[in-house]
Amino acid sequence: MAKARNLLTGLLFSGLSAAFEIAKGPPDYQLKSALLWIKENTDKKSLVLSSPEYGFFIKGISEREVVIDSEKTESWKEQELINKANSLFQERDITKALPLIQEMNIGNILITKSMLK
Secondary structure, three states, X not given: OXXXXXXXXXXXXXXXXXXXXXXXXXOOHHHHHHHHHHHHHOOOOOEEEOOHHHHHHHHHHHOOOEOOOOOOOOOHHHHHHHHHHHHHXXXXXXXXXXXXXXXXXXXXXXXXXXXXX
16 A cells, blocks of 8 residues: 555656646747757767756657756755756866766757856
8 A cells, every 4th residue: 555655646746747847838949949959860868968947848859868857856966966067057168078078978968048148
C-alpha cells in the first residue's frame, strides 16, 4: 500500500510540475524553431545548456536532455551543476569556458533574448 501511495504521490507531483510549466505559456515561434533545429540537427545524446525555465520545453520539443531544469534543484550535486552553468553564462573568455563545457559534456547552448537582459 505504501508503494502505491508513493507512486501516486510521484505521479501527482510530476503532473503538477508539468502543469505549472505549461501554465507559463507556450514557447514562442523563435524558441520552438530553435528547439526543432536542435532536434533535427544534433546528436540525440547531446546535452543542452540553457536557463532552467526552458528545460521542460527543451526536453519536450527537442527531445534532448538538459544540464539543468526547474525540476532539478534539490540535491547538492544539482546545485553544483547550477553553479557551474551560471559561471559559464558569466564567462567571457572562451578558453576558460571550453574546459567546463567539455567536462559537463554540453553539446548545445541555448540562449534566448530574455536571457540576455
